[in-house]
Amino acid sequence: MEKIERTRDPIQKKKLLSTTIFLLAFISLILSMFLGMRRENGNIEDKIQSLIPPGSKYRVVENNIFECFEAGNEKKITGYITNGEADGFAGPMEIGVLADTKGNIKDLAVLSNKETLPYYEKVIDKNFLHQIKNKTYADQFENGKDYDAVSGATYTSKGIAEAARKGVQKIAVEQLDLEVPLHVPPKIKFGIPEITLVLLYLIVLIGLQTGTRIKKAIRWITMLAGMFILGFWFTVPLSINKVNQFLLGYWPDWHINLYWYMLIFSVFGIILINKKRLYCNWFCPFGAAQDCMALIGGGKIRIPKKLSRIFIIIQRTLVWLVLLYALYYRTPSFLNYEIFSTFFALTGTSLMFGLMAIFIIASMFIKRPWCKILCPIEAISDFTSDIRDRIVNLSFHKK
Numbered sequence: 127m128e129k130i131e132r133t134r135d136p137i138q139k140k141k142l143l144s145t146t147i148f149l150l151a152f153i154s155l156i157l158s159m160f161l162g163m164r165r166e167n168g169n170i171e172d173k174i175q176s177l178i179p180p181g182s183k184y185r186v187v188e189n190n191i192f193e194c195f196e197a198g199n200e201k202k203i204t205g206y207i208t209n210g211e212a213d214g215f216a217g218p219m220e221i222g223v224l225a226d227t228k229g230n231i232k233d234l235a236v237l238s239n240k241e242t243l244p245y246y247e248k249v250i251d252k253n254f255l256h257q258i259k260n261k262t263y264a265d266q267f268e269n270g271k272d273y274d275a276v277s278g279a280t281y282t283s284k285g286i287a288e289a290a291r292k293g294v295q296k297i298a299v300e301q302l303d304l305e306v307p308l309h310v311p312p313k314i315k316f317g318i319p320e321i322t323l324v325l326l327y328l329i330v331l332i333g334l335q336t337g338t339r340i341k342k343a344i345r346w347i348t349m350l351a352g353m354f355i356l357g358f359w360f361t362v363p364l365s366i367n368k369v370n371q372f373l374l375g376y377w378p379d380w381h382i383n384l385y386w387y388m389l390i391f392s393v394f395g396i397i398l399i400n401k402k403r404l405y406c407n408w409f410c411p412f413g414a415a416q417d418c419m420a421l422i423g424g425g426k427i428r429i430p431k432k433l434s435r436i437f438i439i440i441q442r443t444l445v446w447l448v449l450l451y452a453l454y455y456r457t458p459s460f461l462n463y464e465i466f467s468t469f470f471a472l473t474g475t476s477l478m479f480g481l482m483a484i485f486i487i488a489s490m491f492i493k494r495p496w497c498k499i500l501c502p503i504e505a506i507s508d509f510t511s512d513i514r515d516r517i518v519n520l521s522f523h524k525k
Contacts, residue, residue: 219239225293234258
């Protein structure tokens with residue numbers, strides 16, 4: 127009996143420690159979220175100074191609209207400034223718009239954005255804002271017609287254009303008494319990424335019912351499809367930045383972002399239901415890239431258990447920090463160390479390219495090193511699985 131009690135004691139201590147850490151981490155994230163919501167400044171008056179025309183002053187009219195007038199002559203109106211907001215790739219984008227008295231955009235500026243820095247810089251470096259200048263309240267702001275989105279940063283480009291449209295049309299309606307054209311809501315986008323995702327899940331379900339040899343062949347089919355279609359072609363692998371966007375409440379328009387809703391809710395929904403990690407094991411684009419590199423170098427080295435435990439702690443701690451900063455600064459990509467975009471879109475800092483090179487080379491000899499050492503999706507999946515276990519255990523004890 128004493129031996130049994132001694133055995134139970136370390137197990138109970140381990141469970142208590144695990145629960146304590148879990149609760150502290152969860153409470154810290156909730157606290158960070160509330161502090162972040164309090165520090166977020168919704169006042170745009172301090173942000174519009176760069177848009178005031180030379181020789182003009184401004185006064186507040188209404189509804190975040192500022193009337194600009196000639197210095198020394200308050201009756202000489204030179205234009206109006208307001209803000210518009212629309213979804214970018216990682217969250218809402220706030221754009222300041224200066225319009226003249228005829229409803230033409232004379233200038234605009236990004237007041238705030240949540241975009242990943244390399245994508246945002248790509249749009250700015252391509253002088254995309256100049257495409258929107260001189261558009262009018264009567265334009266529909268359609269990609270390919272009124273402007274051309276920057277390749278590789280389409281969502282960011284569309285977010286800026288849509289926010290500018292909302293801003294100039296607000297001025298047109300509320301200050302100029304102009305009739306704006308009826309804006310056609312976006313149609314549901316169900317294209318190649320969405321179709322691919324549905325087909326991949328169907329093929330995976332078939333693969334799970336087959337024998338070992340056929341299962342391996344089917345897995346390679348799904349992995350390569352995920353890598354080439356979701357990775358290289360559309361660059362839409364699941365990332366912690368996208369998860370952060372949903373956690374922050376920046377839920378994009380589902381009509382044109384159906385893929386992300388399908389992906390996020392299916393990946394973590396399946397883990398909550400039966401703990402299976404179909405995305406990671408069957409069609410994760412970067413997981414497939416690591417498997418391909420393992421074919422070249424062998425990829426048979428496995429990380430020792432003791433070292434693996436240390437890596438798990440590092441992996442989870444990093445994710446906790448990323449979530450903490452994202453919730454506090456209200457920016458999904460405030461801290462970013464993922465190398466998916468660097469590998470599939472060749473976008474990122476020198477540090478990210480260096481990190482990518484290390485893990486690509488390492489994957490030739492070690493089985494999926496990124497997944498086991500740094501992958502944030504792996505850590506979030508562990509967290510989701512942990513929540514499921516706690517719910518199941520709680521339900522069991524109640525019975």
